[in-house]
Amino acid sequence: MDVGRSLARIAEADPRLCAFLEVWEDAAPEAGGAGLPLYGMPFAVKGRAGLRSYAARRLIAAGAVPVGATSVPGPGTYWQTWGLGARGRTLNPYRPDLTPGGSSAGSAVAVAAGMVPLATGSDGAGSVRIPAAWCGVFGLRTTRGLLPSPDRTGLATAGVLGRSAAELQAYLGCVVEGYAPADALPARAVWSADLGFAAGPELDAEVVGIARRAAERLFPLEDRADFALLDPKEEWSAIRGGGAPGAVARENAARLAELFSGVRVLATPATPFRPHGHEGPGGRFSTALTWAFNVSGHPAMSVPAGFTEDGCPVGLQLVADFGAEGVLAGVAAGVEPGPPPPRVSGGG
Known part of the structure; x- marks a missing residue:
């Protein structure tokens, strides 16, 4: 273009x-x-x-x-x-x-x-x-x-x-100064539908299923029942307010370091549910599966995973170790872009 x-x-x-x-x-x-x-x-x-x-x-x-x-x-x-x-x-x-x-x-x-x-x-x-x-x-x-x-x-x-x-x-x-694509793609990924804290009625089963199937098309998935993060909500809010990272941030950092010592990619749904209306999300947190990695500082991306029955796009989130943008971009190269949206024009 x-x-x-x-x-x-x-x-x-x-x-x-x-x-x-x-x-x-x-x-x-x-x-x-x-x-x-x-x-x-x-x-x-x-x-x-x-x-x-x-x-x-x-x-x-x-x-x-x-x-x-x-x-x-x-x-x-x-x-x-x-x-x-x-x-x-x-x-x-x-x-x-x-x-x-x-x-x-x-x-x-x-x-x-x-x-x-x-x-x-x-x-x-x-x-x-x-x-x-x-x-x-x-x-x-x-x-x-x-x-x-x-x-x-x-x-x-x-x-x-x-x-x-x-x-x-x-x-x-x-x-990125000195950027180089990854020389080898990950052999497998760890899958987590909820990161150990986002389970419940806010987790849309259709969205989770679409994201998981997209991950399975990329690599073999390993379900790790022992892997979970702590809910970063309060920690994120404290840091945003000017506070220093606390116990939750330190514990999650340790758990992610252990995870990435054995695998190169963590896969989750990008969002817990499909898009909400223009009036807002209500009391739901569309950030539930993303903001842990803002607190930890890890690179993460969303790639197209498919569509719900009612036509809403779904994203698959892939997270890697610090500085591993090349790994994520290399994985993304194996993902087909979704179909373009309907053509629109004019006001209204």
């Missing part, structure tokens, strides 16, 4: 989907940059501040062209699982009556709807992985400290959303 086609697709689809806060209609490749690795590739940045991010600057230096700033949740939201574009609420391109997830809402929608092949994001509790799962695209959050982040708590790290694994590789190759 070139910049002209990207801008034309945004003009066609965004009045309906509201994925963008700003569109830069005069975007064009820099003259004389044809030899750069990403020359002329359009991409979107998360929010109006996204253009100043380290990742965006590196992508531009590699020849990629920013075409707009994507939607994020409006002010006053507690759980950031929706987005607000320039023309109104951001719609899920597969199920417009449901949320696309958040907070990288517009980035996921822009990629899913074919407006850009790649968009930047950030992930402080699942803000890349949740919208990636609910919009049927690939979404990766990087290891804590791998890339500069304005979040002093350490919970939020830079991330990327793409239509296929190729975009993840392109991002990592240009943004």
Whole structure:
């Protein structure tokens, strides 16, 4: 996709989907940059501040062209699982009556709807992985400290959303100094439907089943009854409020270190349930399976797993050891992108 086609697709689809806060209609490749690795590739940045991010600057230096700033949740939201574009609420391109997830809402929608092949994001509790799962695209959050982040708590790290694994590789190759793809793929993975604490009525059996079958297509799964993490909810909230990691963080770190000493990938559903309505999740935590890894700092991604009977995309979450983005991107290369959403145009 070139910049002209990207801008034309945004003009066609965004009045309906509201994925963008700003569109830069005069975007064009820099003259004389044809030899750069990403020359002329359009991409979107998360929010109006996204253009100043380290990742965006590196992508531009590699020849990629920013075409707009994507939607994020409006002010006053507690759980950031929706987005607000320039023309109104951001719609899920597969199920417009449901949320696309958040907070990288517009980035996921822009990629899913074919407006850009790649968009930047950030992930402080699942803000890349949740919208990636609910919009049927690939979404990766990087290891804590791998890339500069304005979040002093350490919970939020830079991330990327793409239509296929190729975009993840392109991002990592240009943004991460010295990045090299994994030389060998994992032989197996440990499966956990609930991480030991998310079980109960909030866990959607259909979503879990779709995610597990997707994992089984990638590698043999090992069910480890002895593996469980402690619920990170209170710890995450304390760290977000400025506190230091405590006993739960230390215990989970030890359990993950032991796990990754024997296997290279942990597989879970990306979300405990399918997308909720635009009114919000109620008392449910769509972050239940993602935010443990914001506390621990591990890299994690969501890849397309399939669809529920009522047409909602489902994501498979894959987690690896610190600095193992190459392992995750290598696994993602074996995942087929989901079918594109129905074409939409016009306002409404």
